[in-house]
Amino acid sequence: MNNRRKPNPHTIKRVIKTLFSFYPVLFPITIAFILISSAAAAVPDIFIKKVIAIIEKWGETGNWSGAKTELVPAMITLVTIYVVALIMVYVYNQLMAVITQGFLAKMRQKMFDGMQNLPIRYFDTHKTGDIMSTYTNDIDTLRQLISQAIPSLLRAGAVVVCVFGVMLYYSIWMTLILLVGVLFMMFVSKKAGSGSAKYFIKQQKSLGRAEGFIQEMMNGQKIIKVFCHENQAEHEFDEINEKLRDDSSRAHAYANSLGPIIMNIGNVLYVIMAVMGGLFYLLGIRNIALSFNPVFSLAIAVTFLNMTKQFTGNLNQCSQQINAIVMALAGAERVFALMDELPETDDGYVTLVNAVIDDKGNITETDKRTGVWAWKHPHGDGTLTYTRLSGEVTLNGVDFEYEEGKPVLHDITLYAKTGQKVAFVGATGAGKTTITNLLNRFYDIADGKIRYDGININKIKKSDLRRSLGIVLQDTNLFTGTVMDNIRYGKLDATDEECINAAKLVGADDFITRLPSGYETVIANNGANISQGQRQLIAIARAAVADPPVMILDEATSSIDTRTEAIVQKGMDSLMKGRTVFVIAHRLSTVKNSDVIMVMEQGRIIERGNHEELIAKKGKYYQLYTGAFELE
């Protein structure tokens, strides 16, 4: 993350292109205004020179009214240029604010929209922290790039070019002297810049290390207290802290010194220019300039001093933006990388529709919510067939691997009839959760077939397939919002009453009504204000309100203690009634009453049968049941 790669020139092109595509009119206007107003900034130097020439001319006679006739028109032109430039500055600054934020908003939206369509594999293989860093840090660097670096560069570039032109116009000698000075300045700043970059990277590393240590200690603070380990922890921290201080100090020292160095080289350059100008003037050296004016006047010398300041000042600005640009491009690359991730493919064409079934069992499609669902299956010959959704699931010889060469499931075959409860037991890594990942097509199988109501699930549109499967996971992710909102997530058009009924069904109503604001209690921070067990109950209610024919409960009641589970059990039983349910549980009491229990080991089903059968078998299940074996 912190290593600085060389920015890809394509990235800058793409950022600019994207800017143009978002703002095909505003962005070019902004650029034009920046360039024109910056060029106008170079013009006053001509006027200063002119004014000084006028003073020189009339100063000897002291004729003010004579001077005025020349001075006033010059001043009027100057003021006009100033006013025009000012308006442009105002307009482009305002436009830039609009463009920057608009661009960021659109980028964010694009990233987020793209992310919603990414396959689960992406989220399983990328850390949340890294994804988040793209939304925060990387987008922030883009903000810096667009709102500051680009205008600065344009401005400084325009000024430098214009001033350079003006310089050549006045005196090529002086320009050459300045050029040598500027080259020296750039050389020095590059040296200091690379020093600071080196230590900034070190600083980032130490900071990361300190953060890791702090995180570990803060999480284990209670253990530190229990073991009276405070002093040792402090001691260890001091070492890491000192290293961070050292790197940080060096990084900033280099970065800080860049300013004074450039500024004072600028000052020396200024003196050199003054002395040279003075010498040229005093010695009456013949001037060579694009203006073909052979006289090197005092006015030219003075003007050059001002231009020196402008020239070096703007170069300084450019050099200070370089760091920001490098960082922004690295950020932009990650932003684009996220946007370029391939979305989840969906070739499914079988859809889920509301249906009406007449007495003869004929199924017809309807727009109304009937509570009866059917699979609409278009065939190659243009005909349509409807199959009633009943929740029968079969797996036939399913193999699967997350990573090539590391098979996770071998030859899994199972039949779940409508309304059956199928349980999976086994150690972590045995492949229980993987099966459910395949059912809702978070991942696609490598070999074999999964059929849902007789239809190959690869033919079913993913969103419709998932809609028909209720899923409750061990990590219950609730969203910021009220309890009611969270339950309603399962069925967006559910009435309050439906939500409450769902909660009642799963036995969650009891504790919810006892919360400070009942169903309107706001859950914040993924539900940190309620217990894990209560979160699981809300998640179960959320699945219940969706009323799906098939449910997957992956360790859904793991955090509810056995006593409460016994109370909830009734609700769970009524929830599972009439549905095909896949249950994954650690606790055997949860799965005991299943129609069939699959004992899994290393990606294979090693035993299957109901509780009594498995106990009688005296195999692995029996060992687990009697506690002779540790599940982990």
Added chain:
Amino acid sequence: MIKRLLKSVREYKTPTIWTLILILMEAVIETFIPFITARLVNNIQAQVAIAEVIKTGVLLIIMAVLSLLCGGGAAFTSAHASAGFAKNLRHDMFQKIQTFDFENIDKFSSSSLVTRMTTDVTNVQMSFMMITRIALRSPLMLIFSIIMAYIMGGILASAFVIAIPVLGIGLFKIAQKAMPAFRRVFKKYDRMNESIEENVRAMRVVKGFSREEYEKEKFGVAAQDICTDFTKAERLVALNMPLMQLCVNFNSVFILYIGSKLVINRMGGIGIGQISAMLTYGMQILMSLMMLSMIYVMLTMSAESAKRISEVLEETPSLSEPNNPITSVADGSVEFKDVSFKYSKNAKLFALSDINLKIASGMTIGIIGGTGSSKSSLVQLIPRLYDTTEGSVLVGGKDVREYDIETLRNAVSMVLQKNLLFSGTIKENLKWGNENATDEEIKEACKIAAADEFVEQFPDKYETKIEQGGTNVSGGQRQRLCIARALLKKPKILILDDSTSAVDTKTDAKIRKGLKEYLPETTKIIIAQRVASVEDADMIIVMDNGRISETGTHQQLIESSEIYREIYEQQTSGGGSDE
């Protein structure tokens, strides 16, 4: 608040002061430079001898070199001072957190403490550096420049009489208006990022319910809202540039026009050099104002961070050390006398009420009860992780509040429910229990805790590296190592708070047998979900709703306690392997 933070500057006061001195010198020199330059220009114009011109030039170069030395020096001292200040802040916070009692720890979430110690400290460090470098420099430059402008320009300087207040007030007003707007939008921005994180974490739920479109729409609304607010705030700040430009432009027009009039009319003793210098001063003055407004913005922005840091530094632990602490614990007896307890003074409900309990030294006690029955709360009072609200807890016949805390906690070894191993080798982790433990002692403790058997299976044995959070050993193994760690303290009282939940029943029984054999003198208090884990205890305490519902042996409770019977039946019929 600021004062509280500045206390942490300490040994970095010297470089801080040096920074200020160097910056002061730099500012003085820098204001003189245009003055000398003007002389140089005037020299040239007056056609004085070239030697004189060079003399002035050399003077200028010397000044530039001095300015470079001061500026460069300040660059180093300020970096040194601010990085040191940050180090001290982190150190002080860390030290402070080490003195926190459990109540303080509960108050701050660990992730918020991490942010406070990293991001917030970095913000303050940057501000500190900026302030020492610019905050002094800008007003100085401003004042010097104004003074010099008056000395040199005389009447010409009146240009600033208009420009300075216009720009100053304008910038201040803009900052004043923009700041709350930014603060609001940053809060919204944080919330949006939180909801993105929520979305990422809950991706399985989103996809499981096919809510992709819904999420996109929800996000779109939030993103648009933020965009609108952000744009508003940014547009306010975007007024800075044109305002600045306006003042600079006004200045140069004024100076050029009036200046030429004065020169030509030979009034005010002004030459061409002065005009040029006045233009430079004008720029400097207005730039300083711009910088000041930037500092103002930065200060208010980092004030939030400063506040969050001082919150930690000012937190006071509520546990107080006794004046004449007792430094030895007589035996492992425990007594609760009319104990009531709630987690904070403002809490409505008591976590524990009316607890009266006597445990003789060397007994094995089992505690059982449903979630929320305050089993953990009860035992946490013994090593004085919290103080009772009413009543007292006695260990070895003395009130726990009379002991030296370290003495007490060394005598009362507790394995927390949320136990953790730290990154480092297994041996290093175990040595938390006793720094001077020999390899034999470590091995013995592990044998009792049934950890030796699997540790010996690892290729590196006791030198095996544990990853952060102990993720590379299984839950059961982690629990056994944590028990071994607690045993190494050779405690008088050992508390296991649901510490064998991931251990299979056989191993669990083995550990209990080991404890009984090797630590007959030690009082053993075992909280468990499994009846099997407490069945053979000398006394079982059944907790319900923060009260002791009943005490007795397994047999007695099966007969008398409904709750106990219920748990027992549910578990024996439901299978032995619990969570």
